[in-house]
Amino acid sequence: MLSIKNLHASVEGKEILKGINLEIKAGEVHAIMGPNGSGKSTLSQVLAGNEAFEVTEGEVTLNGENLLELETEERAREGIFLAFQYPVEIPGVSNLQFLRTAVNAMRQHKGEGEMNAAEFMKLAKDVSKQVDLDPAFLKRGVNEGFSGGEKKRNEVMQALLLQPKLAILDETDSGLDIDALQVVSNGVNALRAEDRAILMVTHYQRLLNHIVPDYVHVLAGGRIVKSGGRELALELEERGYGWLGIKDEEAANSAN
Amino acid sequence: MKSAPTLSAAFLHPAGQSLPEPLLALRKQRGTALVDMPLPTRKTENWKYSSKYLKLTDEIAISLPADRKSGSSLAVPGYKVVFLNGVMMPEASEYPDLSGITIERFSDLDDDTATTLAERMDSTLDNNAVQMARLNSARFEDGLLIRLAADAVLEQPLFIVHEVTADASGSAYPRIFVEAGRNSQITLVEEYISSGSESVMVNTVTELALADGANVTSIRLNTEGENVQHIGATGVRQQRSSRFESHCVGFGGPLRRHDLQVRLEGEGAECKLNGVVVTQGKQHYDNHTTIEHVAAHCNSEETYRNIAADQSHAVFNGRIHIHQDAQKSNADMNNKNLLLSNGAEIDTKPELEIYADDVKCAHGATIGQLDEVSLFYLVSRGIGRREANVLLTMAFINELVEQIPVAQVRETAQARLNQFFDQTFEGA
Ligand SMILES: Nc1ncnc2c1ncn2[C@@H]1O[C@H](COP(=O)(O)OP(=O)(O)O)[C@@H](O)[C@H]1O
Ligand SMILES: [Mg+2]
Numbered sequence A: 001m002l003s004i005k006n007l008h009a010s011v012e013g014k015e016i017l018k019g020i021n022l023e024i025k026a027g028e029v030h031a032i033m034g035p036n037g038s039g040k041s042t043l044s045q046v047l048a049g050n051e052a053f054e055v056t057e058g059e060v061t062l063n064g065e066n067l068l069e070l071e072t073e074e075r076a077r078e079g080i081f082l083a084f085q086y087p088v089e090i091p092g093v094s095n096l097q098f099l100r101t102a103v104n105a106m107r108q109h110k111g112e113g114e115m116n117a118a119e120f121m122k123l124a125k126d127v128s129k130q131v132d133l134d135p136a137f138l139k140r141g142v143n144e145g146f147s148g149g150e151k152k153r154n155e156v157m158q159a160l161l162l163q164p165k166l167a168i169l170d171e172t173d174s175g176l177d178i179d180a181l182q183v184v185s186n187g188v189n190a191l192r193a194e195d196r197a198i199l200m201v202t203h204y205q206r207l208l209n210h211i212v213p214d215y216v217h218v219l220a221g222g223r224i225v226k227s228g229g230r231e232l233a234l235e236l237e238e239r240g241y242g243w244l245g246i247k248d249e250e251a252a253n254s255a256n
Numbered sequence B: 001m002k003s004a005p006t007l008s009a010a011f012l013h014p015a016g017q018s019l020p021e022p023l024l025a026l027r028k029q030r031g032t033a034l035v036d037m038p039l040p041t042r043k044t045e046n047w048k049y050s051s052k053y054l055k056l057t058d059e060i061a062i063s064l065p066a067d068r069k070s071g072s073s074l075a076v077p078g079y080k081v082v083f084l085n086g087v088m089m090p091e092a093s094e095y096p097d098l099s100g101i102t103i104e105r106f107s108d109l110d111d112d113t114a115t116t117l118a119e120r121m122d123s124t125l126d127n128n129a130v131q132m133a134r135l136n137s138a139r140f141e142d143g144l145l146i147r148l149a150a151d152a153v154l155e156q157p158l159f160i161v162h163e164v165t166a167d168a169s170g171s172a173y174p175r176i177f178v179e180a181g182r183n184s185q186i187t188l189v190e191e192y193i194s195s196g197s198e199s200v201m202v203n204t205v206t207e208l209a210l211a212d213g214a215n216v217t218s219i220r221l222n223t224e225g226e227n228v229q230h231i232g233a234t235g236v237r238q239q240r241s242s243r244f245e246s247h248c249v250g251f252g253g254p255l256r257r258h259d260l261q262v263r264l265e266g267e268g269a270e271c272k273l274n275g276v277v278v279t280q281g282k283q284h285y286d287n288h289t290t291i292e293h294v295a296a297h298c299n300s301e302e303t304y305r306n307i308a309a310d311q312s313h314a315v316f317n318g319r320i321h322i323h324q325d326a327q328k329s330n331a332d333m334n335n336k337n338l339l340l341s342n343g344a345e346i347d348t349k350p351e352l353e354i355y356a357d358d359v360k361c362a363h364g365a366t367i368g369q370l371d372e373v374s375l376f377y378l379v380s381r382g383i384g385r386r387e388a389n390v391l392l393t394m395a396f397i398n399e400l401v402e403q404i405p406v407a408q409v410r411e412t413a414q415a416r417l418n419q420f421f422d423q424t425f426e427g428a
Helices: A040-048 A072-077 A095-109 A117-130 A135-139 A148-162 A178-191 A206-210 A231-239 A248-255 B021-034 B111-120 B131-139 B372-379 B385-403 B407-424
Strands: A002-011 A014-024 A029-033 A054-062 A080-083 A090-094 A166-170 A197-202 A215-220 A223-228 B079-084 B087-094 B101-105 B144-148 B158-166 B170-172 B175-180 B185-196 B200-210 B215-222 B228-238 B243-251 B255-264 B270-279 B284-293 B299-308 B313-322 B330-339 B345-354 B360-368
Touching: A002 A040, A014 A040, A014 A054, A014 A223, A029 A231, A040 A054, A040 A072, A040 A080, A040 A166, A040 A197, A072 A080, A072 A095, A072 B372, A080 A148, A090 A095, A090 B372, A090 B385, A095 A117, A095 A135, A095 A148, A095 B385, A117 A135, A117 A148, A117 A178, A148 A166, A148 A178, A166 A178, A178 A197, A178 A206, A197 A206, A215 A231, A223 A231, B021 B111, B021 B131, B111 B175, B131 B200, B131 B228, B144 B185, B158 B170, B158 B200, B175 B185, B175 B215, B185 B200, B185 B228, B185 B407, B200 B215, B200 B243, B215 B228, B215 B255, B215 B407, B228 B243, B243 B255, B243 B284, B243 B385, B243 B407, B255 B270, B270 B284, B270 B313, B270 B385, B270 B407, B284 B299, B284 B330, B299 B313, B299 B345, B299 B385, B313 B330, B313 B360, B330 B345, B330 B385, B345 B360, B372 B385, B385 B407
Parallel strands: A029 A197, A029 A215, A080 A166, A166 A197, B079 B158, B144 B175, B158 B185, B170 B200, B175 B200, B185 B215, B200 B228, B215 B243, B228 B255, B243 B270, B255 B284, B270 B299, B284 B313, B299 B330, B313 B345, B330 B360
Antiparallel strands: A002 A014, A002 A054, A215 A223, B079 B087, B101 B144
């Protein structure tokens, strides 16, 4: 489904990604772990099409199609979804309006008719319950005044509404208490499907107890330095990143 | 040194004579005072950004003819008064004959009423600060007097449609005076529209006097064409516990200027002034507001938003003057500005003069652009660029548009906004 070959990307002239290679097939769940500053969010943002990051080398295809040529909105319509590490607050645009506009943009792309306000309201209420968000939040501004956990649940809710082919979850687990982690994990597990891939960026192995990945990759210094099965996550939990030859200060970073 | 420019003599000849004697006399007197009136220049503080857009040619000095039937096809439900080229047209107007509410054109006023009106005209505006209103006082023709007796309530909004037909160059001078009696209540919608394409000027003055407890809402919508210079002034005087609410929505032109002056003269009076301005192309829009806290225990709340695209220019100048005796005044002024292109310019200036010591006065002004991160978030959900830009731009003014208490105005404003979005975000 997703194929990344020798991907290099930089921001403000500084190279962050230094040759990423990754193959993800439909139905698979991949986890990317790595210390702070290793480039996990950069990779996520580059895949979603954030123009603040410049791709300098390499290629990315989604089901054979060159992803890098597509605009952000076209990538979304082709099925890329990014749950942001830091979801954006947009006062003045209601969640309801935002979500409905997004769902209808996707429907239009697929040649389906727009959902009217009543139909959408029903759907949105159902899905918000799935992630344990009070439907009253729909009337508020996008992420406006949301707690960290509410923002993350809103991201998962959007994934459930938009039904992407590839869901990239950038630290969707961080800052969650145990109950919220359970809710978010249930949401993500509900996304798991034969025809869908999930790429989870995470700091902690605890998420992987709830959402069991097929593959785990370690990103350090802009490269994937190790890949393995889920047992790799457990090993990282026990031994830290040091044994992989990751510099100490970076490992120290990862602790905070 | 070049001598300062003065108003051309061509502007000193009012046409229509069909007014009651006291109003003719007033107009004549004001006309005499205009001789050699210096025109605002770059050095005139309250016109420094706008004087270069002011084009008072001799062709524009001519009063536009008001002898045609209104070309307006405006479907206004309920009550309406139509001004054509600055002259009130009773045959095109429809308003109720309700007890306690008198709606009259100046030429129909009896002498007593006209005498009282002549005494009160110009009393709501500081004519030193609102130079161009003096031209209206020298040139107005058949205007509109609205009087509400004590406790009179007009349930439906009264639309006042100001249309200019710019088939030839010229100018129009609509004039309105509203006398709102004790505890009376009215909502006025002033809508300024135009047809034709010759260069014209609308110079308009609306005055409102609110007696104790009166409650007046004034809505103003400017959608005139690219050939229309609009220079408007609204003067408001408020007595004890009265409430005035203003909603101005304006789209730019070669020159749009509105001076809004509110005097809180009776204790417990309050005003709320909202404004939305949208400019594009090479348009120019200048809002000057003044709130005079004269009496104690008054509240004022002011919220203006400017959106400027392309090479357009918007100006907001908000003055709050808290007089010495105006203790316990509460004044809150907020102006936010959105630049949609690098070529656009917005000048904002709060002016606070506070002479009382026990007051609360807050003000804030910001200028920014659409947030790239928010934009990325929206498009990353499959929302198109245009739609995302529209959502974020609307987010900037939604709150003010939603507060406009007349649905028809909200719809007209939204339709005009959509046009603006189509033109501004077309390449997006
Ligand atoms: N917008 C940006 N401008 C400048 N540097 C950035 C920007 N975004 C990320 N970086 C830098 O890129 C590196 C990787 O960051 P990031 O991808 O956020 O790491 P991670 O998500 O793994 O913690 C860090 O050194 C960070 O400072
Ligand atoms: Mg990160």
